[in-house]
Amino acid sequence: MVLMSPAPRSPQPDSRDPLAPVWRGAFTNRQANALHSEAFETRLFSADEWDWVALTERHSLGWVTVHDGGELVGFVNVPWDGFIHAWIQDVMVAASHQHQGMGAALVKAAADGARAAGCEWLHVDFDDDLAPFYYEACGFSPAKAGLIEL
Numbered sequence: 001m002v003l004m005s006p007a008p009r010s011p012q013p014d015s016r017d018p019l020a021p022v023w024r025g026a027f028t029n030r031q032a033n034a035l036h037s038e039a040f041e042t043r044l045f046s047a048d049e050w051d052w053v054a055l056t057e058r059h060s061l062g063w064v065t066v067h068d069g070g071e072l073v074g075f076v077n078v079p080w081d082g083f084i085h086a087w088i089q090d091v092m093v094a095a096s097h098q099h100q101g102m103g104a105a106l107v108k109a110a111a112d113g114a115r116a117a118g119c120e121w122l123h124v125d126f127d128d129d130l131a132p133f134y135y136e137a138c139g140f141s142p143a144k145a146g147l148i149e150l
């Protein structure tokens with residue numbers, strides 16, 4: 001059995017397309033918490049409460065970033081099982097950049113990164129209202145899933 005290691009960071013955005021998603025791009029906790037607060041309409045967490053940088057480094061195969069003017073405007077986390085299954089978690093696009101294809105581009109970059117690492121399956125779960133985004137814009141197939149609130 002060959003276990004794939006996460007690819008090294010590639011923090012440089014494409015100079016020809018600054019809004020192109022970057023696999024394992026650099027970001028700060030302030031940026032991630034600000035984007036999360038806006039996208040999910042939560043209070044603003046501090047880095048002490050939610051240390052995205054440490055958590056993604058420790059637990060994720062990768063993540064995808066999009067910056068605009070120094071701010072993080074798109075992000076998705078990609079945890080995995082260390083072998084062939086990866087998940088997308090916390091897909092988020094700033095309100096100012098929504099409905100321009102960025103969400104679908106983030107998911108595509110996540111799928112590309114997971115495929116390159118040897119993964120065979122990319123999982124997601126979501127509420128009914130996001131079915132058009134995941135099925136039509138991102139290309140997920142419907143599948144049964146389960147959840148237990150712990």
Ligand SMILES: CC(C)(COP(=O)(O)OP(=O)(O)OC[C@H]1O[C@@H](n2cnc3c(N)ncnc32)[C@H](O)[C@@H]1OP(=O)(O)O)[C@@H](O)C(=O)NCCC(=O)NCCS
Nearest residue numbers: 039091092093098099100101102103104126129132133137
């Ligand atoms: C969901 C989200 C990431 C989509 O980002 P986006 O950049 O606007 O997505 P795209 O532009 O790639 O969308 C492509 C298509 O998907 C569908 N879609 C996008 N957002 C949708 C939403 N919130 N509800 C239903 N369908 C949606 C639309 O058909 C859209 O096409 P349109 O722009 O012509 O209407 C963004 O709305 C967001 O950050 N939401 C808040 C956080 C969230 O709920 N994340 C998902 C957690 S499971």
